[in-house]
Amino acid sequence: MGPLFTATDEWSFVIALVIGIAFGFILESAGFSSSRKLAGVFYGYDFVVLQVFFTAAITAAIGLIFFEYFGWIDLSAIWINKFYIGSAILGGAIMGFGFVLGGFCPGTSACAAAIGKIDAMLYLGGFIIGVILFDAFYPFYKGFYKAGNMGGALIFEDLGMSKNVFLLVFVMFAIVAFVATAYIQQRVSKKSKKY
């Protein structure tokens, strides 16, 4: 039963490389190597980010539940990112700001840089600067960074729902978003934007 290896197992390194190749290949194929295409999600002319992102999240969430149902994976053994309330909220807000300015997130910038996008290479340079700055001033906000630890909190438990009901709501929410954004995109792109 999975997970077959731990993250520090050397087999995981080999598998991570293969998974990374698939990850990069899919991102580039979907057009995530173009900052102008990615930024479209914020201006209504291209919702590919939302479509790929939420389809992937739903597919993975449902896939993991099926894997558990068939006895292929022990979901209590997989890694759940810990939820530190303030730090997660602030971090997300800063990333949103950075997304609009930079037009990439780290993964997409890596595959854009790989096909020769200079703006992606500059973005990555900026990313490194940001990481250095965070570490340099870490003692100032270390307390905040480590405050409000909710552990590996699960959304359906926090909302008081069963896992399956939450998943159903999540899927329906995504379908509504897909339909609505398809409509918006059609209207906005009447101004016709080619890039």
Added chain:
Amino acid sequence: MEEVKIQKPPKKYMNPYLAGVLLGIVIVLSFYFTREGLGASGAFKRSVAKVEQVIIPSHLDSEDSAFHHYITGGKDPLKNRLVYMIVGVFIGGFLSGAINRRLKLKLEHSPKITSKKRAIAAIIGGALFGIGSAFGRGCTSGAGLDGMAVLATSGFVVVGMIFGTGYVVAWFFRKLWI
């Protein structure tokens, strides 16, 4: 007679829903094999930690470094699956670009702004994302996508904040894109 080179145009992008399903399957396989999902920012943080370890080891050795836990127990910051994964992302992105005829050195920007302006925005945006993904304990993939896949509260909060803030500030920076 001279050979005339005809440049074929780049191929079309993959259907976004198909790409989403494929990406979702990749995430499931990642959890199945390695216990963890995807990630991009971790490899860059670890690279910074590695350089710090070489040039200012005393800093990384102290609790004053956010990356101190990368070396506890004598570990090497780069001996981690995320580092291998980002190498894969570069390879995979390059392969797709090569197959789809999109390999080209280019600074992409809206025709309404100069290359210089785009360059500055890209660097500042990257820096903000570097700081933000440190606070968020992962970026759009590591905290957001993985988090949503395992139905972690952190994933939904981080994704909600990224897109929520994005829509709030988008209006002020619309000249960069439209």
